[in-house]
Amino acid sequence: MTILFIAEHDNHKLKAGMLNAVSVASKLANLTGQELHLLVAGHQAQSVANEAAQIAGVAKVLLADAVQLADGLAENVSTTALKIAASYSHIVLLASAYGKNIAPRIAAKLDVAQISEVIAVLDADTFERPIYAGNAIATVHSNDSIKVLTVRGTAFDAVAVQSQNAPIETLEAAPDQGLSQFIGRELTELERPELTAAKVVVAGGRGLGSAENYTKLLEPLANKLGAALGASRAAVDAGFVPNDYQVGQTGKIVAPQLYLAVGISGAIQHLAGMKDAKVIVAINQDPDAPIFDVADYGLVGDLFELVPELVAELP
Amino acid sequence: MKVLVAVKRVVDYNVKVRIKPDHTGVDTAHVKMSMNPFDEIAVEEAVRLKEAGLVTEIIAVSCGVALCQETLRSALAIGADRAILVETNAELQPLAVAKILQALVTKEAPQLIILGKQAIDDDANQTGQMLAALADLPQATFVSKVNIVDGRAQITREIDGGIEMLSLTLPAVITTDLRLNEPRYVTLPSIMKAKKKPLEIISPDALGVDVTPRLKTLKVAEPAPRSAGIKVPDVKTLVDKLKNEAKVL
Numbered sequence: 001m002t003i004l005f006i007a008e009h010d011n012h013k014l015k016a017g018m019l020n021a022v023s024v025a026s027k028l029a030n031l032t033g034q035e036l037h038l039l040v041a042g043h044q045a046q047s048v049a050n051e052a053a054q055i056a057g058v059a060k061v062l063l064a065d066a067v068q069l070a071d072g073l074a075e076n077v078s079t080t081a082l083k084i085a086a087s088y089s090h091i092v093l094l095a096s097a098y099g100k101n102i103a104p105r106i107a108a109k110l111d112v113a114q115i116s117e118v119i120a121v122l123d124a125d126t127f128e129r130p131i132y133a134g135n136a137i138a139t140v141h142s143n144d145s146i147k148v149l150t151v152r153g154t155a156f157d158a159v160a161v162q163s164q165n166a167p168i169e170t171l172e173a174a175p176d177q178g179l180s181q182f183i184g185r186e187l188t189e190l191e192r193p194e195l196t197a198a199k200v201v202v203a204g205g206r207g208l209g210s211a212e213n214y215t216k217l218l219e220p221l222a223n224k225l226g227a228a229l230g231a232s233r234a235a236v237d238a239g240f241v242p243n244d245y246q247v248g249q250t251g252k253i254v255a256p257q258l259y260l261a262v263g264i265s266g267a268i269q270h271l272a273g274m275k276d277a278k279v280i281v282a283i284n285q286d287p288d289a290p291i292f293d294v295a296d297y298g299l300v301g302d303l304f305e306l307v308p309e310l311v312a313e314l315p
Numbered sequence: 316m317k318v319l320v321a322v323k324r325v326v327d328y329n330v331k332v333r334i335k336p337d338h339t340g341v342d343t344a345h346v347k348m349s350m351n352p353f354d355e356i357a358v359e360e361a362v363r364l365k366e367a368g369l370v371t372e373i374i375a376v377s378c379g380v381a382l383c384q385e386t387l388r389s390a391l392a393i394g395a396d397r398a399i400l401v402e403t404n405a406e407l408q409p410l411a412v413a414k415i416l417q418a419l420v421t422k423e424a425p426q427l428i429i430l431g432k433q434a435i436d437d438d439a440n441q442t443g444q445m446l447a448a449l450a451d452l453p454q455a456t457f458v459s460k461v462n463i464v465d466g467r468a469q470i471t472r473e474i475d476g477g478i479e480m481l482s483l484t485l486p487a488v489i490t491t492d493l494r495l496n497e498p499r500y501v502t503l504p505s506i507m508k509a510k511k512k513p514l515e516i517i518s519p520d521a522l523g524v525d526v527t528p529r530l531k532t533l534k535v536a537e538p539a540p541r542s543a544g545i546k547v548p549d550v551k552t553l554v555d556k557l558k559n560e561a562k563v564l
Contacts, residue, residue, distance in 0.1 A: 071479075097457060101444065101456050103441075104443075105445070105454070108410060108413060109449075112529065114410075116440055117438065132332045136341055136536065138532050138535050144529055178484070180455070180483045180484070268328075278563065292546070295544055298544065298545070298546040310553065313554045
């Protein structure tokens, strides 16, 4: 039995965060003395397979290249993965929108449980995962013959990329299931590091008051720090920023070196998405805001004065 | 067309949960319970489709203990037509719930099955996808917009980095994102009316489903605590601390 990791990509490049998730699969391979295989399901995705072949610990890359796999439709990716799934002991995906969409489909067809958002691997069958918005950590043991996992990228260090190449084999894609059709995609243009992979995150909340203020105050700060921009759900709901900026239980989970929360009160929902940051800084005018209960450094005062002052003070 | 909506009874989202001293789980006795927020959105969407004349009947389903009847009554008060409780005291994991729902999909033949994208207690985000796989139906997860056009579901879903649009053949399974809609406040007359709506109770056995849990929870513990740090008096001190103490600048 071997470990299978299903890669996430845009047909050109592996998604950021993949190297972190692969480290879990790599650890499982070491624990069990097995090989790690990486499945790239896509269309015209040779460059992704080449990139995957250079990841440390990957023994083999399987490339399924077909037009019905171009857009990552769950029905088509899962049926292709299921052609080989039964010969693996663990099937691992990143706990992203892509991984969460596909993993349960594979598990159900194999008649096994799926384990979501794994944050620690204790042994080949035992895993830790957060429940209740991160307010409790459950240790779960699986007796299923195949373990289907999604892993939280930010909980693990990235594996190295090396120069030697693992062999790339072709896997024939399963036929188009014809159940769903891809119409289009609208991506938010970002000139900054991706939120989940950024070392520094500057996030704004309702306290900013408007979309204009969000941009005016936070962009200079993020520029100076080379940071990604994030937001609380309140800021998203108020229309300050698009919803893929959202950090929290229902948005993105981040664990940067430095997280700056500006005008964010710190609801449970939000804390679930950022409380594993190494250092948290909160700027808020309410000294009793719950964000100060988790912040390493808190600054109480008017963010409209403090943020520009901070920008000026930074090297 | 007929719509099936699955709803779960969970600890209310405002409650700060406590871990049991023996670490077997979270204390749910004497804690306020309510309908999972994502499921409320699922019911609301079904009701809106009915109000738009696209849906004829809405069936709300819940699986679990007898008290889940309350959750179903809430769904009926929002506007579901009838309810089914699959009653069991067993611990239900997503695969078991998906199998129960699959049996009900076979029995009721709905054209659309709407679930929340995840329950706020187990945070699994699996049941809808598992149901779709077991019933060989198309799925659209994390949906923020639904249109039924020419016998297909045209949907917009939230993905990392933006949104994507899909078209699904019906029947289909969709799971709701928070942005799909804002659930209505239920009025007293609709609560009274909901008491008279039919609520059928069946057992998993009657549906031929084995609900034995596949995962064993060994321990539930508090996350590593994160203690409050210090409040700094001004921006200069903050920058100095970040540079020299935390060393993150």
